[in-house]
Amino acid sequence: MHLTAHQTAMIEVAREIRLALDRLKYLDPDGMCLTIDLNPPLESVAILKALEIQLPKAYAAFLLEVGNGGCWDCAERDCWMTIDEIIQHNCAELWHQSPPDFVRQFLATGKQSDAVELPYLLKINALPGLLRIGLYPPEQETYGLFLTQEGHEVKIQICLQPLLTYVVMERYTPKQWLQMHLNFLNNEIYEIEKSISILNSQQSPYLLFQGYLMGLSEARLKQFIENCPAIPLERKRNLLDEIW
Numbered sequence: 001m002h003l004t005a006h007q008t009a010m011i012e013v014a015r016e017i018r019l020a021l022d023r024l025k026y027l028d029p030d031g032m033c034l035t036i037d038l039n040p041p042l043e044s045v046a047i048l049k050a051l052e053i054q055l056p057k058a059y060a061a062f063l064l065e066v067g068n069g070g071c072w073d074c075a076e077r078d079c080w081m082t083i084d085e086i087i088q089h090n091c092a093e094l095w096h097q098s099p100p101d102f103v104r105q106f107l108a109t110g111k112q113s114d115a116v117e118l119p120y121l122l123k124i125n126a127l128p129g130l131l132r133i134g135l136y137p138p139e140q141e142t143y144g145l146f147l148t149q150e151g152h153e154v155k156i157q158i159c160l161q162p163l164l165t166y167v168v169m170e171r172y173t174p175k176q177w178l179q180m181h182l183n184f185l186n187n188e189i190y191e192i193e194k195s196i197s198i199l200n201s202q203q204s205p206y207l208l209f210q211g212y213l214m215g216l217s218e219a220r221l222k223q224f225i226e227n228c229p230a231i232p233l234e235r236k237r238n239l240l241d242e243i244w
């Protein structure tokens with residue numbers, strides 16, 4: 001199958017995300033610093049072609065190359081839908097309609113991002129022109145992550161006190177949407193590698209007790225040191241003896 005240069009660039013970024021996840025898993029096998037728990041990728045474009053719903057290009061690339069949904073950031077309860085959940089929670093007829101006025105108005109402004117408060121409650125399971133890709137248990141009826149057909153991101157939160165709908169919108173090309181997630185991973189990996197460098201140096205463990213390292217509790221830091229393969233065994237023993 002012939003791919004355009006744009007499609008090739010998207011796939012390359014998606015594959016970089018997969019490599020970054022592998023690096024994260026190596027450095028932090030227990031998820032002490034960041035827990036991401038995605039399902040295996042689909043790896044078959046035929047599954048997507050058989051759908052009534054034509055997915056935004058960025059999310060299709062994510063499902064095929066990175067993971068078929070799962071937990072992107074478990075601490076934030078960001079749960080992305082599998083292909084089966086997308087079918088369950090979205091309607092092909094609504095998806096092919098124009099998006100709500102607040103989305104069209106945002107796109108018309110040319111802004112990179114915007115947030116609006118709507119003085120009414122949306123039914124977030126029945127919105128035209130928006131594909132729901134994120135569930136946030138146990139708040140899935142009041143909080144959702146959506147993409148437009150062009151790949152722009154829309155987060156919607158229903159507030160009961162006071163009664164209103166809070167919407168955050170971000171303008172992305174498909175490649176930019178994937179790149180945003182790659183940048184997030186690379187920043188997390190950089191911080192972990194920097195902390196490992198400190199742990200492997202001969203700096204005083206006093207730093208650890210001052211909370212300057214990694215923002216982990218004592219128990220989680222201990223587990224990180226014990227299981228991180230980037231810390232030599234002898235250095236692990238010294239650290240554990242000195243600190244605990």
